[in-house]
Amino acid sequence: MSPIIFLPFEKEIEPDGDLTLLQLARKVGVPLEAPCGGKRICGKCKVIVGRSNRPLPPPSEREQDLLGKLVQKGYRLACDTILTHGASVVIPEESRTGRQVILTSDTRHPYPVRLRPHVTRCHVEVPAPAINAVLADRERLLLALKEAYGIRSPEMDLFVLRQLPQALRSDPKGVTATLRDGKEIIDLRAGREERLYGVAFDVGTTTVVAFLMDMVSGEKRAVMPAMNPQIALGDDVITRISFCQERPDGLDKLRSEIVACLNGLVAEATAQAGIDPGRIMEATVVGNTAMHHLLAGLDPRYLSMAPYPPVLQAGQTLKARDLGLHIGTSAYVHLLPLKAGFVGSDTIACILATGLHKRKAPALLIDLGTNGEIVFGNRDRILCCSTAAGPAFEGGHIRWGMRAAAGAIERVRIDPDTLNVEWETIDHEKPSGLCGSGIISAAAEMIRSGIILSRGNMNGSLQTPRLREGEDGWEFVLVWGSETATGQDIVLTQRDVAELQMAKSAVYAGASVLIEKYGTASFSRIFLAGACGNYVDPRDACVIDLFPGCLNAKVVGVGNAAGHGACLALLDRNKSKEAERIARNAEYVELAAANRFQELFVSSMCFTSAGDFEDDF
């Protein structure tokens, strides 16, 4: 007896008059959707019966109801069809459940994802042209794809067409075509090709990260960070926008810098993983709006003029070659959607990664960076805003501030009695400065031990050699020069504390505005994103009043959630649709136009956990 073959998975099983196609598919591990559990309710387990050894039983009433016109195209419901004879059953793209995997991550937050990328591989054998009725190479390939996979008339990229005659004739085992959304053939290789790679980029103002992903296993094959080379042309977003306005070739220069950077990352990542970059079949990009515009070569000048309109908001899919990206010649790059001039696709990706948009209970999401993007909401409503927090959380404008690199102090402990200081550095190297979490930790400890008072001023009456007057007023010595990498004392100054107050009150006030607007005071989860956010001790954050809700909500560091969001959208096309919905439905709150923000900003300057002395100053 001939078997039932599930295509394109090529899994076989003997027909069984007692079991539906859905049950058989499950037995052999074919990933067929059936959210209703095979109860003939949801109509999602659509399959197409291709070659069949005998006539099929007619479609049931239920099938006709749920499938409508699709019945005429040969569609059946797997949960309502029993075959007693051999047949080939095609599982169309839309009926496949991707396999679920967990993205490896350096955070406490899991990133589960289904493997349902836009791109899929299809292996077919293409017969040689017949003498009597010559079909062209492309037409024979399309016919083979239709017969084996039910794929109807996909387009074919010019550069794939150029590979076609050779590919068809160089391996008796056929060819493997890579299709995007079943609509376009973007790659063709002789023989059977199992591998499929993608790359996700997180383009930050300061740092750029590339994630090289295996789209078959869901594994990260390489993570490659780099400094954004645009830094040489402007430290922050606003300087770079000015650079575009001031120089006729400014935009083009910034664009080529970042494109070269991404190409460099691809080259390094693929070299490390031993992969040909031409096998990368899809890329996703997230970044703040200015970085997004600069990469795409879109004029960013209006981002710096009220009301700060971006050039586009919804996601944009481009040929990699049009962007200048050296991956598969016919591959696509998807730029995730963004919300506003200062709420970029990185924030949308953070929402996507944390799942905030699917939660029943509202949650607060804070991306601690130069622009602190803040999101509050749940599956019903999402509010977002951006606060000009300043660079303090990245070590900027802080005397001994530095980026989160080896030798940066990331955690501080101060004995409240002796005021002695213990510290931890990244990679256990000799301390050379303070990164964001180190600054927050130091300030929190100084509050706990009474060195910093509620208005932020240092308590000059304390008797310790560590507290002294310096150029910027009082300063507290965290590490004596004898122990540092530079030989100089590492201190936190009165001015540093003031800088931190500005930053934290901007975040606190921004979050409060969103929460008030949403109309709740109760939420149970706070996601802290960004390199700094991941290492901040939630208790320290509470002590410095970094955000509201500290006492009741669980604080979770989610690391580079933006990068993970980019990976999710790469691996699961449904996630990329979710991102569009998030960006469309989220409500952007312009803090500059909100009086309440100004009030809250001023009133959030204090450290409420600190001791208060009437005789401050």
Place this chain on the structure above:
Amino acid sequence: MSPIIFLPFEKEIEPDGDLTLLQLARKVGVPLEAPCGGKRICGKCKVIVGRSNRPLPPPSEREQDLLGKLVQKGYRLACDTILTHGASVVIPEESRTGRQVILTSDTRHPYPVRLRPHVTRCHVEVPAPAINAVLADRERLLLALKEAYGIRSPEMDLFVLRQLPQALRSDPKGVTATLRDGKEIIDLRAGREERLYGVAFDVGTTTVVAFLMDMVSGEKRAVMPAMNPQIALGDDVITRISFCQERPDGLDKLRSEIVACLNGLVAEATAQAGIDPGRIMEATVVGNTAMHHLLAGLDPRYLSMAPYPPVLQAGQTLKARDLGLHIGTSAYVHLLPLKAGFVGSDTIACILATGLHKRKAPALLIDLGTNGEIVFGNRDRILCCSTAAGPAFEGGHIRWGMRAAAGAIERVRIDPDTLNVEWETIDHEKPSGLCGSGIISAAAEMIRSGIILSRGNMNGSLQTPRLREGEDGWEFVLVWGSETATGQDIVLTQRDVAELQMAKSAVYAGASVLIEKYGTASFSRIFLAGACGNYVDPRDACVIDLFPGCLNAKVVGVGNAAGHGACLALLDRNKSKEAERIARNAEYVELAAANRFQELFVSSMCFTSAGDFEDDF
């Protein structure tokens, strides 16, 4: 009272309770389809009522029947809707009749065409971004297009996106977007832009012609011919294919030659017409299959190996920039479909242009060139083949043969009594050789005056100094050296006649195979395409037995029908769909596999109109 405004035509008329929207549209000259004449039968006069001053009357039963689900989207039938108040009525793309024009042509055959190109212009005013709910530049443009034209979420090319912020802000009169099939924005300009240009290319082995078309008026703005520069790398198709096989960079070299040639033609044609090449928004290309492949960079080697499979058959639409064509950056090039390795898109375009595929009575179409492509059929069935006629019809392999250029003899008259010769040359210059029609004319006159006998040999017994023995046997002097440009006698040799016999019997036999296969002997029209075909005197063609059916069918020279077909597909997107159907449904007959062709080829060598002498040779 406010008027009814038909969009996008911006034609206004006062509401009238006695007249349907269709009647009003006709009064103001809005091009609205209504094949049934407004009898509420065909359902083609679909319109969308946009802004309306009062609630609309509910859709009639007829409208619900004919429109189905479209009713929910606001569609109405113009023939069944009467409005008594002001409203804006959008005529969607699919309901518009193009204006009919006649393509100017140098032939006796008219080329009527409707102006319905793939690309259309839409002018909109786009409001500035609002402070409260900032919409991005693209999103505001798309909203404006939806409101004014009912266009839903078109894609936007990256290079158009890069123009967007500036275009939106530089002219208070709004912007003009160019859309392709309503699906993608491929151009954007500040202000109101009325002009729209396209270019059609006919890429021959020897000659290339560009037609610069005004897509608003249907006028030819320039016709620019050039030699195909690939000639330097190989005279004919087979040599060029070998060139690709022999040299690793062969294909690339041939490709760049022809791309440079097309770009040169565009530059010349636009310079002549005073048009910016960047305003060309669409291009079409026809050519024989080898030229098509070389232009697209597709490996042509299998075209020279049985069964001669092409890389593709159906039409292919490409970004002009991917092909290297310097027209609008985001414009598309459409390569028309082809049928077989030796029946190219030029032949499909000839069928399209002559309308053979729409005729009730069968017709014969012959494209006289190195490969004589032959088509026979009508609206029910089309058969086609290619015969290796050899280069005789283009003056090749003929002692005094030359291309149809100034000084070429195109017509000959021989006095049957005196055997004196009169001749006409192109541009009335001193004769320097014979072009295709001149060769046919000379041979026909020599038959008529008894110089050439039925088996093709010359009658050596004739007493005239013009008939003499030369290197290649007998030769007949058409022009004495005293009158020629070179000073040498121009003759037709016995070998020339043999060459012509090979060519004409190939065409005759090929056509006969098709006609026999079709199963009719009766047809009333013969189309002669190609530069030579246009100038051949049908009576001469009959005398030399160039094709069957001479006595009953009307012979029409259709000139560069392939080029005209490319223009038709450029101006009317329905013609480009027709071309697909022609290519799909035409039946290709492989003459090499047809024994009947061999028989007919041999038996067609004779000149049946010539006198017969038993004592030949």
